[in-house]
Amino acid sequence: MTNLYNDPFWHWIVVVVAMMLLLFVLVSATAYVVFLERVVIGHIQRRPGPNRVGPRGFLQMAVDGIKLVTKESFIPHNVDLFTYIAAPSIAVLAALLTWSVIPFAIWFGGVSYWIANVNIGILVIFAISAMNVYAIMLGGYSSNSKYSLLGGLRSAAQLISYEMSLGLSLVPIFIITGSLRLQTIEGWHGGLPLILVAPLSFVIYLISAVAETNRAPFDLPEAESELVGGYHTEYSGFKFAMFYLAEYMNITAVSAIATVVFLGGGSGPVLNWVLWLLIAAAIFLLLLWSRFVPPFGALVVASIVFAFAGLDTPLFWFLIKVLAILFIYIWLRSTLPRLRYDMLMQLGWKVLLPLSILNVIATALVVVALT
Amino acid sequence: MATFIFLVAAAFCIAGAIGIVLFRDAIRSVLSLVAVMLALSSLYLMLSAQFIFAVQVIVYSGAVMVLFLFVIALMGPVREQPSTRLRFQGLLAVIVAGSFAGLVVAMLGGVRYRAPDKGAVLSTFGSVESIAYGLFTTYLYPFELTSLLLLVAAVGAIYMSRRER
Structure with missing residues (x-):
């Protein structure tokens, strides 16, 4: 099999097919991230969680999706209609565009195919995630409701504050690997996890990423006890579903970036198919008594299919690592209480920002001393 | 394309x-x-x-x-209310826009295109590496002075906002 990338015609075909696949897989996977969250939180709060629709609640998200799409899309009075409709569209657009540069490749015939392999990969991600602020701000502004507006304003301040520590937390990685290309960072020293080299960066990234995606304990833009639903209070039906989908796609994207940058992406021991099936069976048996079966079970089935289709293991390791980070996010959400607004700002500006600047300086000094 | x-x-x-x-x-x-x-x-x-x-x-x-x-x-x-506009604003706008357009046309006439410098590596042109190289070698002092200027502006803004309280 020759490298289809080098052919000008097949290049386009590959990119378009990869994009379609990504769109389809991402949207359905996102639904199951929501499901995973509901099941895990249910476990942590010692209740069953969704378990009625389909085997072990497996069809819950499909039913929820149909409900949200067919629901009446109510538009309140005196909304700014153009921005009101534009806001959820921007949210989904930004969430999907982020995935275009994530090296979420399919290894086929010894060649890995990804949508885009750009020199400034991580900067593109920052640029696109900057667009998220517009979705939330415009949603809050156009709804003609004080709760939405307050949620939007809070979120603008929060996202701008935490964007800096998020960006600075990755600068040591650029200094160490000498590249902004995600594929190079992933394959640094044969996929050595950078968390071993820059653990502080990982911690700062994880905390800032929670704030950037408006997740608990930093979910002040939608604090339901104060703001009803924050910026999406006045949204219902499909437009609400778009915001919801975008939120979970962003969380998955943030976890994928953490996987690629800090955990070595798809690197991991290469398994032959016998070991592969054994591991899949072990995971399956281990999970059979827990109620995490549906999401992880899907992963197990997928990995068995990959093993037989001749697709390589990187995708499996990538997915395992992404799921691990997603689990941390869900764990955080169900464990920690929401921060007060001034505490949030203090944490961002007085703790994380100085810490990440010190981290950059220290890393630069060490790298210069070593070379 | x-x-x-x-x-x-x-x-x-x-x-x-x-x-x-x-x-x-x-x-x-x-x-x-x-x-x-x-x-x-x-x-x-x-x-x-x-x-x-x-x-x-x-x-x-x-x-x-x-x-x-x-x-x-x-x-x-x-x-924006129409009453807050100047009475002769329309006329003024036409004059300013016209003179600006004239300026642009005059400038465009003087543009000289040139071939890239000899020895310039076009494959890395505009990439992060080449910009970083320029910033930290040839343009180091202007770059640092600009960042100092921004720092002064930020400190000034914080000072102004604190004094008002």
């Missing part, structure tokens, strides 16, 4: 620029400005200035315009 992308981006730029001036609603003007910034960034990308493209989106659309939006949302939806 390149011409097509250029035309689309240029159309967005011009439409956005007209929108900034013509919209009475402040938030629409800000959104038009965002459209201009994004279209401009795609033009940078076409000139293979990848880094400038990313920075343009991150800094201008991501930070500066969000602050504009923040202030406007804080003030609430204020519409």
